[in-house]
Amino acid sequence: MATLEPNELMMLLYSATTPREKAILWLLVDTGMRSGEVVSLRKQDIKAESVMVRGKGGEREVPISDETRRLLLALIARDGKDERVFQGHKGPLTRHAVYRIVSAHMKKAGIQGAKRGGHRIRHAFGKGFLVNGGDTRSLQQIMGHKHITTTEKYATLSMRDVVEKHHKFSPLRSAFAAAQESLWKYEAVKEAQDIITKTRAPEK
Numbered sequence: 689m690a691t692l693e694p695n696e697l698m699m700l701l702y703s704a705t706t707p708r709e710k711a712i713l714w715l716l717v718d719t720g721m722r723s724g725e726v727v728s729l730r731k732q733d734i735k736a737e738s739v740m741v742r743g744k745g746g747e748r749e750v751p752i753s754d755e756t757r758r759l760l761l762a763l764i765a766r767d768g769k770d771e772r773v774f775q776g777h778k779g780p781l782t783r784h785a786v787y788r789i790v791s792a793h794m795k796k797a798g799i800q801g802a803k804r805g806g807h808r809i810r811h812a813f814g815k816g817f818l819v820n821g822g823d824t825r826s827l828q829q830i831m832g833h834k835h836i837t838t839t840e841k842y843a844t845l846s847m848r849d850v851v852e853k854h855h856k857f858s859p860l861r862s863a864f865a866a867a868q869e870s871l872w873k874y875e876a877v878k879e880a881q882d883i884i885t886k887t888r889a890p891e892k
Contacts, residue, residue, distance in 0.1 A: 689841065690803040692812035699797040700809075707766055708774060709789055711759040716790070716806055718756040720813030720831050723783040723790075723806040729773045731764055743832045750830055814842035819849050 692700070697717055704710035715726060725743045733740040734757065738749045752760075760773060767775055774781040787805045794804040801808075810831070817827050828839040 689811050690801055690808050691815050692799065692808060696797065696799050697812060700793055700799065703793045703797045707763045709793065711763045712774065712786060712789060713793060714756045714759050716809045717813065718753050719750050720810045721750065722810060723786040726786055727774055727781045727783050730771050731768060731773060734760055741832065745832045745834050748829065748832050818842050
């Protein structure tokens with residue numbers, strides 16, 4: 689399953705120069721939506737903290753970040769003459785056009801590999817969601833998987849992911865942090881006591 693690393697996702701996001709391309713890339717990275725779901729997005733589908741998506745399993749509600757929502761609204765304010773959010777030269781954008789846009793920007797960002805379409809970003813979203821602490825049930829709902837077994841495929845982590853999780857969640861790490869906090873509190877109290885002692889007026 690070809691995915692993208694966090695640094696590759698950032699390079700991809702900042703490779704876009706037009707409002708439409710930027711909105712497409714940010715939406716894909718932020719939600720893991722399919723290309724067909726992206727092009728079917730309508731202005732009325734954009735809510736305060738989510739978008740209504742029509743995909744393989746019917747309609748579902750998908751959360752979006754505030755940054756992505758602002759990009760979508762800015763695009764509508766600029767080009768929103770039609771019901772569909774994403775427009776091409778001759779009407780609503782097609783999923784094939786989204787593939788070409790994503791592929792071109794992956795190439796521009798220096799991303800290697802034969803697979804350079806929106807589905808690679810979808811895989812990166814699924815993996816990243818779980819690596820960063822998300823749960824499979826929430827991911828299943830976001831991605832619109834009919835069966836949880838499909839979602840669980842993203843739970844297979846690389847050794848790099850396992851190492852990073854260990855560094856973050858090891859009990860040794862939390863014990864060390866607690867010790868540092870205790871030491872800081874002790875030193876802060878001792879410093880305060882020293883200041884009080886030094887500034888206390890001499891007794892007569």
